[in-house]
Amino acid sequence: MRLLADHCDLYNAALEERRQAWRMRRVSISYGMQSAQLKEIRRADPDGQGRHSFTAQQQSLRRLDAVFSAFCERARAGEKTVICPVHGQMDADVNGARNIYARAGLGSGQAADAA
Numbered sequence: 001m002r003l004l005a006d007h008c009d010l011y012n013a014a015l016e017e018r019r020q021a022w023r024m025r026r027v028s029i030s031y032g033m034q035s036a037q038l039k040e041i042r043r044a045d046p047d048g049q050g051r052h053s054f055t056a057q058q059q060s061l062r063r064l065d066a067v068f069s070a071f072c073e074r075a076r077a078g079e080k081t082v083i084c085p086v087h088g089q090m091d092a093d094v095n096g097a098r099n100i101y102a103r104a105g106l107g108s109g110q111a112a113d114a115a
Contacts, residue, residue: 006049007060010041014064031065 014034021027035058042050042057049057 003052006052007057010049010057011060011064014061015068018064018068031061034061034064 014029017034018029021029038049038054038057038061042054044050
């Protein structure tokens with residue numbers, strides 16, 4: 001059960017980072033940028049995120065990238081009702097994001113600092 005919760009926390013943290021980067025700075029965050037942060041996140045949280053498969057965590061980030069890209073494409077196409085299939089109106093719970101980024105000590109512009 002903890003595995004699923006930790007993957008949800010990672011997914012939500014990555015989603016929140018993307019949302020905040022766009023809202024605050026109009027900057028897009030890519031899968032590659034988020035995947036590169038995994039090593040530090042895992043090092044900072046060995047009993048949480050660090051105990052799970054790196055490959056599985058990358059897959060969670062790839063899944064987010066696919067969903068987020070599709071969401072953005074629909075928005076660019078001018079759909080009137082653009083709803084994220086994962087989080088409704090893009091209102092994700094950021095508690096997981098705060099915890100993950102705080103433990104990793106990631107700096108400004110990250111979800112923990114923006115929330």
